[in-house]
Amino acid sequence: MTKVLVAEDDKLISGSLCDALKAAGFEPHPAYDGEETVAKTKEVKPDIMLLDIMMPKLDGISVLWELKADPDTAKIPVVVLTNIGDVETISKIVEAGAVDYLLKSDQSIDEIVQKVRDVLQRTVHLA
């Protein structure tokens, strides 16, 4: 089954995301802070990651840099999912190597699931 790492510190949001992904046939793995995200990514080796920016211990952008620096995790496509919408943050996210950027409150949960499918398809084709 396709493994999706869900890096999100808000338990309510994480719960909704995991439920929806499970219902769509994915295998969600929640992580609730930045450090846990890095550790779990190395352990689980997910096919794709949904990453929040504002998280305890290590913020999403630092997580992204750390994962991109490690050849084992560098190729995992990361979709950033956040509620920070300022240009400065967006440019940092793009610079750090995220494949896409979504504003949480702008998306329905179905749209996010669809985005996961799209990105996976694209990267599979590329591979």
Add this chain to the structure above:
Amino acid sequence: MIINILLIIDFVMLAVVVTGYIYTSVKERRFLRQEAGQSLELQQKVYQTQVLKEISERIGYSLDTNKIVEIITSSLGNLLEYDTVAYMMLEESGKIIFKCHVERTVNHEFIEQVKEKMLLSYSAILNREIKSANLDESVTGNILDDNLKVGVVSFFNLPVVISGKLVALINVASGEAGRYGEEQASILYTITNQAAMAVSKLQAVLDSEKGKLSAIIYSLADGVIMVGLDNRLLVYNPAVRSILGLNTDQEISMFDIVDSLAGKVDLRTKIDQAIAKDQLLSVPEVVLKDRALEITVSPVKNSDGEKLGASVVFHDVTSEKSLEKLRQEFTAMMVHELRAPLTAVRWSSESLIKNLSAAQGVEPGKVKDTVMTIETASNNMLELVNDLLDVAKIEAGKFELNLQEYDLVEVINEQVKVFKSQAEVKHLAISITAPPKYILKFDRVRVSQVLGNLLSNAIKYTDSGQIEVNLNINAADKRVVVSVKDTGIGVAREDLNELFSKFKQLKSSDRSRKGTGLGLVVSKGIVEAHGGKIWAESAGENLGSTFYFSLPIQ
């Protein structure tokens, strides 16, 4: 005999008449002579006034000594006759200006004699030798004729003293003997003196105005400089040093100023542009190492419109900019904090709808979970909106309290009970030290809110250890002090006071631990509305912290 007597009488009578006549005529003549003298004096007085008037009108508000002396010199023609009138001025550079106007044709020798007499006199007044080597000479007026046999026979020198300083020497000279007596000299002296005095007064007024102006410029918080057309620094105030960080005791130059701007703005070009275009130029935000400056360059001209250079004002906008940044961060944070629960509500309702319309029927446990998510998210959002409203009320000074007598100990116990389960999740114990009962007048809901906020923070920022709540009654100070002590991450000393301010809190708060920091701002408002105080103490980061609030005993 009788005839003799008659003759004698006749003779006496004649004598009386003749004497009377002589007497009368002498008297008349004396009177006439007197009148003539008076009218001459009057005439001179009138001249004198006219000349003074003319001088003062022509001088106007000028303080250019060259111009003043020239005006006085050229006005003397109305008062007396001369062949030449000249003035001599010693400039600061050591150069001597000698200007001579030839009224009636004389020869070169005459001019040389005038010059010599003036140099001698100038040297005598200054008590040092003035040499003709540095003389800047100009002769105007009538032509010179060396065939003419004429020499300086009558002359006099008149010193012009302005503000107690000898500024020039005026000379009138004539080839005729006895031209200038004491009378003329005294009239001229009066005129020159009065003109000089008027100028002295004007200068004093201007100096005092200039003094006020420089005092203002020197006391300005903004850095102000004036640059000449040759790009030389003419004036600068002390604020320039502090604003540009020029910490030297030495005089600063234009080079130092340009250097301190570290290439962030091309000041020289800006100055040139301002002067060339004759308009004000402003650079709104120049960010140096630790400050933001607004730089304004304006061209400087004198009253005749002649360009003199440019003034540059360095205005420190650091605090304005950082406040603006904090405000932006605050808004961004608020938006973020509101979006999180909104997202949860949106996604939960979405999955609920999907579940309810699913063909295979609803899973009751799942529905309950989802609805609980919606409830929690809505409560979080409501709490945030209430905090924002409270802050707005506090800021507007419209915070109202419902003051009644309650047992403060009971309220403390109640709040600790509310937070017990949250603390237990993190294995934190909460202990209370307080008397069994303490009745006080306060707003029960609001004080509960403060306690709740302090307890929730203590739990949030403590990963191990315990939390102690203490009620201390200080009868002497007429107040009770409640403290909440934790063993958590603590607060850096410099951030202690900023915890309770709306914007600053955010800056110092660890973004990874969520929260808007509004709780403490609201708590401060509540405590202060009661007439109490709120403060925090911490030995430093990771050394725990204690939050206190006091309430007055009525």
